[in-house]
Every structure is written in C-alpha cells, then in structure tokens.
Amino acid sequence: MILESARDVIKKEAEAVAGLLDRLDENFEKAVRAILTTSGRVIVTGIGKSGLVGRKIAATFASTGTPSVFLHPTEAFHGDLGIVTENDIVLVISKSGDTSELHQLIPAFKRLGLQIILLTGERESPLAERADIIIDCTVKAEACPNNLVPTASSTAALVMGDALAVALLRMRGFSAEDFAKIHPGGALGRRLLVRVSDVMHTGDKIPIVTESTSVLETLIAMSRGRLGTAVVVDDSGRMLGVFTDGDLRRLSERGEQFYERKIGEVMTRNARTINPDAILDEVL
Template identity: 50%
Template sequence: MIIEQAKEVLRREAEAISALIPRINGSFAAAVDLVLACEGRIVVTGMGKSGLIGQKIAATLASTGTPAFFLHPAEAIHGDLGMVTGKDIVVALSNSGETDEVINILPVLKRIGSGLIAMTGHAQSTLALNADIVLDVGVAKEACPLGLAPTASTTAALAMGDALAVALLSARKFTPEEFALFHPGGSLGRKLLLTVEKVMHSGEENPVIERDKTLQEALFVITSKGLGATSVVDETGALVGIITDGDIRRSLEKGYDVLSRPLTETMTPTPKTITPEKLAAQALQMMEKNRPRPITVLPVVDKGKKPVGMLHLTDLLKAGVV
C-alpha cells in the first residue's frame, strides 16, 4: 500500500511536469524577452509553499546570470516594497492566484511601475488579470491523496522556474567561467575555479629532457620525477614531444637494446598540451576525451610552447576536480 502510494505520487508529479510542455509557448517567450530587457533585477515573491519554491527560483536565476532576489510578500507590505524599483520585474507565484499577501502588494507594484509575471494555476484569478504575462502552472490534481497539501502544483511551479532560468542562461550565452564566479565555495568552486597552475608540477618537479638523449636517459628522468612521463624539448627549450612509461614498456617488447636508441624514435610528437591559466576542469576534460584512449598526463606550456609544468590525473583527484 505504502509503496504503491509513493509511486502514485511520483506519477502524478511527473504528469504535472509533462503537462507544462505544451504551455511553453508565446507567453513563455514573452516572459524571457521581458526579463532579458529588464534593466533592474528580478524580484520573486510568493507565500507559504509557493514562497519556498520562489526562493529556489530566485537562487537559480541569480546563479545563472540573471540578478534576482526573493521578497517575502508579508514583509513587503511592511516596508520591504522599498526594495522594488520601476526597472525591476516581479515574478509572483500563487497556485490559486488569490493569495491575500500577494494580492495586497499588486496595487503598489503598479504604482512603482515594475513589470509583473504571474506563475499561477488559474488564468482568471486576480493575480493573472493584473499581470503583464501569465505562465500557466496549473495541475489537474495534487499528489496529496487529500487534495490539500501543495505537491504536484509546487513541483510544476519549480519546473517552470527552472525552464525560465535555463532559457535565460542560453539566451545570455552564459559561460562556465561566469558560472564559476558565482560558485566559489565548496567542491563546485574548486572544480570551476581551480586553475592548472595551482595543481601542476613545476620547477624541479617538472620532468623535461632534451630530444638528443637516449631512451634510457628518458627512463631515468621519468623514474626520478614519478609522474609517469617526461616532456621532450628541442635546443630552444620548446616542446616537441612526450614520452610515457607506457611508451617505454611497449618499446622494450622489441628488446632491451632500444634503451640505447634515440628517444625521438619512441616519443609521441606534438602531444596534447594546456596552458597554466586554464581551468583544471578543462584539463580533466581533455584527458578524458583524448582519442584513441584517455590520457593521464598533460604537459603545461607557456606562450612560447616551453614546458613549465606537468599535470597528472592524480593531481586533479587530490584537488577534488574529479
């Protein structure tokens, strides 16, 4: 009984979200255009459970390039409406469209001159009739068996808010670098803000060998530095190749005499490289997407193509990028 009831809740909420797809229409596009043209901020408001959903929508907008904040409607009528300007757009959430605290601030919003986007389940409600744009988030039935607790309706409102935020993100051509600026803390911040320079092996730890050396000498460098590879440079110090311990093992299958041969016979010319200022997450992506197989090391080069460091996959693991 309990399991089936839980499954039914998920079915109803999934149906509520699916029902929104046909409603992504001209009104939705108009809402996106209105927000893009906004010279102020997006002010999200709502009471009760709708207010909690509104807080999440405001947070998502703010973190994806659309300046936004949440305004509690009960606090708004006691002075916080001073936060709203005529350049702002208000996004008001109310499933019924008749929530007293939300309705009470509408006359003031009109006087201030801010735009109003309503997210409601009733197109003929007071909120909808006073809005510039209405986003229909109505549901056929709540997931609550009593039909009382906001469940499917809040899920639908949250999904519509996400759709709006992502549409705006795409329209603004919001980049991962911009996203990183708003998420400096925790593992997400490390993944997005950490640069190659901060985790690479440089100086004495950076394995480098001249291209006129033997494979045996390259093996000694690889062993002493412990990164499983060494950069190969020409007479000017510019990178011309890389040798990994795997390359050497495969060469030894031909006989030990290869160790006395020039390392250029074994090295991989023009290897994948990265520069110090690039994000560590970008280095990880390069390693994982390398073909025909992923790689575990990347030479780090400066503008003159000279190797200034070596980055190993384990460095990214230790830094929490992976």
Template identity: 55%
Template sequence: MSVPHEKNPPKAFDIKSAQRALDLARETLQIEADALLALKDRLSDSADGSFVQAVALLLQCSGRVVVSGIGKSGHIARKIAATLASTGTPALFVHAAEALHGDLGMITENDALIAISNSGEAAEFLAMIPIIRRMGAKLIAITGNEASSLAKLADIHLDARVDKEACPLNLAPTASTTAALALGDALAVALLDARGFREEDFALSHPGGALGRRLLTHVRDVMRRGDAIPAVSRDTPLPATLLEVTRKGMAMTAVVDDAFRAIGIFTDGDLRRLIESGQDFSKLKVADVMHANPRTVGPDQLAVEAVDVMEQFRINQMLVTDADGKLVGALHIHDLTRAKVI
C-alpha cells in the same frame, strides 16, 4: 491535570501497506504529470500570449527579477530565483512575509516581481502590491485562480491551476507546486535561450561544479612548474636520466636543448622496452633512446583538451610548451584527476 494527546500507534508495514504505498506513489506521479500536460496545453500559441509577454517583460527588465512566495510557494519561489540567477537572469528571492517587515527595501522601480500564490489571495501579497505599484516595478503573478485578486492586479498573469492536488485529502500543495515550479523553469529556459546564454556562461556561475572545472580549468592551472618539471639535456647519460625520472615522480622526463626547448621525451615505457632489448645502459645517452617531437600542449589551452590528446594517443604525460617551443610545464594524468577535470 490534562492528559497529553496521544497519536495513534504506527501500523505494521506489511505487504498490503507496501502495495498501498506503491499505488499512491504511482497515482501521485500520474496526477502531477497530468497537471503538467494540462499546463502545457494551456500555453497560448500566439505571439501576444501571457507567457510570451512575461518573457518579453523579463528580458526588458533593467533591474533584477524578484521572486516571492509564502509557505510551500515560497520554497518554489526560492528555487525559481536560483534557476534564473544561474542561467543568466539576475534574480533574488524575497519572502512575502519578510517583505512587509523591511525586505521591500530590496525591490526597486527597475525590478520585476514574480509573485507565486496558488489561491491568489495571500494577504501578504495584497498588502505588498500597492507599494510595488507606487514604486513602478512590474508584476507577474503565477496563480491557480485567474479570477483572484492577485491575478487581476498583475501586469501579466500566468495560469498554473491544477484540477486536483496529489494529496489524497486534496489539501497539501503537491500538483500545484509542481506546476508553478515547471512554469518557472519554462520561463528560465526561454530567457536563457533569448539571451544567447551558452555553456561557457553557465560554467562561469558554477565554477565549483564539474562543468565549471571542465570549461574554466586551463593547463597552466594544473601543470607542474619550475623544479618540479623533469628535464635533462640531450647529452645526459641514461643512468643520470633515470635518476631524474625517479626524482620527479612523473614516470618520464623531457629532453631539452640549450634554449630549454622540448626536443624529446623519455618515459618508463621506453625504459621497459630498453630492458627487453638487452642494451648496455652505461654506454647510452638519452638522445639515443628518446622520442623526438613529443606531443605538447600550451599553458593557455583548456585542461580538457590535454585530456582529449592523452586519451587519443593513450599516453599519461604531456609536456607544456610556449609558442616558441620552450618547456614551461609538465602534465600527468594524475594532475588532471586531482583537479577533477576527469
């Protein structure tokens, strides 16, 4: 009966071990930083250099950019594809091994393939390339070996070689994957700039993120409507006005004319000041104490514009009116908070 292999028991993590960990961390970061700086220095300054050629090829691609890799390079390829797709370049990830078992059908003659392999000798890519060539798709290789088979077979080769890995054994892909990732990011940034990709375009592909909410959320999306809008006529007695303020829970009410145009606003702050003045509420109408010409926002304006006005004038509520001044909604700072606009 064989005895299972027993791993060495973990060593105690003492001060010496902690210092060793910190030293290795700093060395790792330095090695990877050096690799990126070397990569930067290798980029040709000429207009016909390989990086510029790669950007031009991808801009001219009428299909999608397919990014592929295997192992750790596969993880890097997946991230690059995601970055390209979110910055205006239609892209997808195809695993190099899965490509040989059916996923090559995802690639068309109009696509461009970015193949990532540090050695440039991954068997999966070498089996794929004849088929890619027959299709007519273009090939960009990112490798750490410009003399490799993949580099020689590619339309464009991007040199991502590193002097050494950050791994103390010089085995685990570390600096090399960092270099490939950075080169992919550089391509994505150059492409988004060449496409005129804007902040608004980024928001469209990130509607669930903070930027998307800020740039895509309009006042109409978060305002209160219909019966939820606190509103009274100018002749409403103040006690009845206070009931409307309380009932609608916005700490204010709009004051409207017969055409439902907003002509004023009465807030909790106005009520506090009125109490301090000692006036008899029963003899007042809301028109006597309202603020005329209230600050308003249009339903089609961005919600962040309403936030800017609220912050500028230190108010917590705004009335929403159409082009004719008719009251169509009401907005509270809490509505914007719940919608995560702020």
C-alpha cells in the same frame, strides 16, 4: 502498497509537468521579454509551498544571469519592501491566485509602477485580475489522495520557473564562462576559471633529457621528478617527445633489454601539447 503509492505520485507529477506544454502561450514569451527589458531585478514572492518554490526560482535566476531576489510577503510589511525599486519587475507565485498576503502586497508594487507576472494554477482569480502577465500552471490534480497537499502543483511551478530561467539564459547568451564567474567556489567554476598555467609544473620540477640519454638515466631523472614522465628535447631545448611510465610498462611487456637504449628510440613522439593560457576544462 508503498511502491504503488510512489509510482502513482511520480506518474501524476510527470503528467502535471507534461501538461505545461499545452499551456505555454504568448504570455510566457511576454514574461521573458518583460524581464529582459527590466533594468533592475526580478522580485520573486510567494508564501507557503509557493514561497519555497519562489526561493528556488529566484536562486536559479540569479545564478544564470538574471539578477533576482526572493521577498517574503510577511517580512515585506516590516521593512523588507525597502529592497524593491522602481526599476524591478515582480514574479508572484500563487497556486490559488487568491493568497491574502499577496493581495495586500500588490498595491505596494503598483505604487512603484512595477509590472507583475503571476505564475498561478487559477487563471480566473483575484490576483490574475491585478497581474499584467499570467503564466498558467494549472494541474489536473495533486498527487496526494485527498487532492490537497501541494505536490504536482508545486512541481509544475518549479519546472515553469526553470523554463523561464533557461529561456532568459539563452536570450542573454549566458555562457559556461559566465556561469563560472558567479560560481567560483564550485567545482565547475574552478574548472572553467583555472588556466593550465595555474596548475602546470615548470622549470626544474620537470625531468628533461636529450635523445641520447639512456633509458636508465631517464628513469632516474623521472624518479627524482616524481611526475611519471620525462620530456625529451633537442640541443636547442625544443620538445621532441615524452617518455612516460606507460611507455616503460609497454617496453617491459616486450621482455627486451632496454635500459641502455637511447631514449630517443623509445620515446613517444608528437606528444599532444596545449597553450598555458588554455582553460583547464579543455585539458580535462
């Protein structure tokens, strides 16, 4: 019973998302181009579950190169309208297309001459009549047995918001490096912003030996450096190769006496190198 219910919900929501493919039309393109030509921000608004979806869409826009902010309809009437400028564009989210709070908010946007994009499940609705661009997010039914709780509809709206964000991202040429610049605190941001020079060991911290150094002496130098590797150089300081704990393990497995051998005989030549200015992600 429980698993059957879960499967039914997932199936209905998956069908709702798949149904969006048939509803994509020139209005979606118009919305993307309208946002691209806007010099201000995307003001996203909605209430209830649509408002929660709107918050996520606004956050996704902002984190992918499209300046955006969520405006709560109720708070808008008590001063938050001050964040809206005549350079912005509005994305209204309403499943029914007949949300009273949004009806009251539309005139304020119109006075500023803003374009209004409506993301809705009802193309023939009061809000649709007042919108400049309508994106159809109609679903056949909600996933709940009473067809009341916003489930499939909110998922569809969320996915359509992601579709807008990614379309904008691609049109802007927004790169991984751009993403990292506005996500400096995240793991991806650190990986894409940190350079090899920021984390590499230099100078006396690196065990350096010459080709004629014995394996035993090299191991002593490695133990002092605590890096698990030694760099082998020629008389001019040019790197010839490396000797690592992996090389030591392979020597040990052969069962040979190697401690007095010259490190140049057993080192790994042609070791891979990278420019200190390279992004750490290139190494990883």
